[in-house]
Each structure stands twice: as C-alpha cells, then as structure tokens.
Amino acid sequence: MRIAPACVVSFCLAAALQGAAPARTPITCGPYLQSPGATDMTIMWETAAPAAGKLLYGTTPEYGWSFFEPEAVVLHAVALSDLQPGTRYHYKVLPTLPAEEAHARTGTFVTAPAGKDVSTLPAEEAHARTGTFVTAPADKDGFVFAAFGDSRDNPVVLEAIAEKVAAAAPAFFIHLGDFVANGNQSALWRRDFFAPAAALLSTAPLLPVLGNHEEHAPQYFQYFMVPAVESGSDTEAWYSCDYGSVHITVLDSQQDFRPTSAQYRWLLRDLASERADAAAWRIVALHDHVHSSSRRGPNTLVQKHLAPLWEAYRVSLVLSGHEHAYMRSVKNGITYVVTGGGGAPLYPVNLTENPFQVYANSCYHYVLFEADATSLRGRAHDAAGELLDKFSIDPPPPR
C-alpha cells in the first residue's frame, strides 16, 4: 500500500472536536463529496466521536493510495488534488483505525472531463458502503447532472428520490435549499438529509444552495465546503463553479441581491468573468423561485433586479425551489425551472397567472439534465421515476 502523496489536505473544521480516538466511532453522516473538479475532490464524513480516520482511494477497487488523518476530529474533510481528469475513483472511509473494517464505508467518484470538474458514483454495504464506478466522459462529451430541492420534513420521499437520482449516475447534483425544517438542529440534518440521501451523497458531489429553512445556521457552513475563494466570493453563501461545458452560479436569495448589494456586485463580476464567458451554458441556482403559478406567485424582486442581468449575460437556465411543485417557464431566452418537490408538503399549481409557464405539476420529483458543448436537455421525473416533462434549451444568443 502506497502512502498518499502530498496532494492530500485534511481540514480541521471549526466544528471538529479534539481528543483521543475511541475504539469504535460510527459514521453519523456521509461519506459525501464536495467541491468537484477535474483534478480535485473533497471527501467528508462525520463521526459520533472524535476519530483519526483513514481514507483509501484509487482508480480500482483495490484503491492503492491511503491517507491517515493527523488528528482526531468529528467532522472530517479530506481534499484530494492532482487526480486524473475524467476518471472514476474508488474510496473507502474508515472512521478509526484500519482494523475497524466493520465501520468502513466505501464509495466511488468520477473526475470531470479534462479542464473542468468532478463527479462520483455509488457504493454501499450493510454497515459500510461499497461503490461501483463509471468511466467519465471525454473532454467535450456530455454528462448528466441532477437538481431538486425542498426535501425537508420527508425523509421517505427524499430517500426514494435520492435512489432514483443515484441510479442515473449524475456527475453532480444541485440541492436547491430547504434541506431540513430547521438548519440549527443537527439531529435534523442527520435524520432528514444525510441518512435518506446517503446512496446519492457517497457517489455524486453536492452543490448546495441556501434555503430559508437553513436560517444561515452554522451547520450548513460546517457541513458544506464550496469553492467560494476560487470563485472570487468572500462568503460561502454564494459561489460558482465550472464543470465541462457548464458554468454554475449559486446565489443566496435570503440575502440582499439588489444592485447596491455585495452579492449583486459579485454576481456581476462572476457572469462577466472569462470562466463564465467561456462556458457553453451559464446556469444560475437560487432557492427563491422566479416565475410561479403556485402559492407564492411571481417573485417580483428577483424579476426586477436579477433577471435583466441574467439576460444580459446570456444565462440559459435558472434553477430554484421554494414553491413545492415542478414548474417550467420560459422568458426572454431563459428557461426557469422550479424544482421544489423533494419532500416538503406539496403546493398546488395553476393558482395564479403565469404567462410564461410551459408545464406545471404538483408532485414529488427530480430533474435530470444532459449537457454538452452544443445541447442542454432536461427531464423531470416523479418520485417513482415516471417521466413528467422533457425539454431542450436553446443555445444562448451569440455575443
């Protein structure tokens, strides 16, 4: 067994507790994947007590590389870099010592096409988790990503959706906020999010979006590590990342986004950046909906302040939640998808006038997207996997 190269970084997170490792420390969350890149991946997990864990990883089920955490912590984050683009990796997390195989959990992940991002794939077994692996697409080839939100309060529905999404082997998935009913309650994160979504979390990196129910709780910022610095953001509430032909900008609609705000100024810089400009597709994700025929109706603040900027910078797709239904609208070249059917109580649709609506359905659901350099297609499925809606997004206008 080779010892891991110097490209591995273990984070001692603020929430980590120091102390001697007990004989057994079950994993209470994860493993889950964060900050995907073509050559990078962060693997995280939480243990019931401080433990100095071990991570095995490699491009085969035999792994080949190992990394020992230098100190005992509760919330573990191991950042791998210098990985091979477009490659499936297998990994195994051992919460204490190598001998503690009974508590081991395994998974796999796939790095993004060259020059861009990462993804992952499944694995699980009894107390542990075992993964399978899929070869990532070549540089310009297409990939699948998933989106859904508002899973709070209903781990049964979330588990069903997570299993369906995991079966689609997405490169990553976006959760559009409202993970739990109250973001300040750690027990809810474990019971209502990490446990029911485990099969998906161990195989697909998560791009998180802050919802109102997170309440900007410290748990959100401790559990998730987003590429804020890399995207020029001074907060982890909003950030952006690139994956293959896609540039994704994540906003925090619970904070000020008017033109005088710090968030708006960052959004402007991000959309005007070379990274965004070079992408074939620009996608925005935020919790609050934009167009809706459901309970809350249109969000006039977002429409007034953000939509003109999105249109000016050739954004093609805006993903959101908050309204607990599926609704697709198109206005001025932008497709707006509300995917708030992850488990929270459903809202009816067609209650209010939405002249831009193309399709709406009040049901638990998820959305899969296929993206490559020339096409971006979406498919919405209900929680049982039945197809609800299928659409293609027109390429953005030339500069």
Ligand SMILES: [Fe+2]
């Ligand atoms: Fe919400």
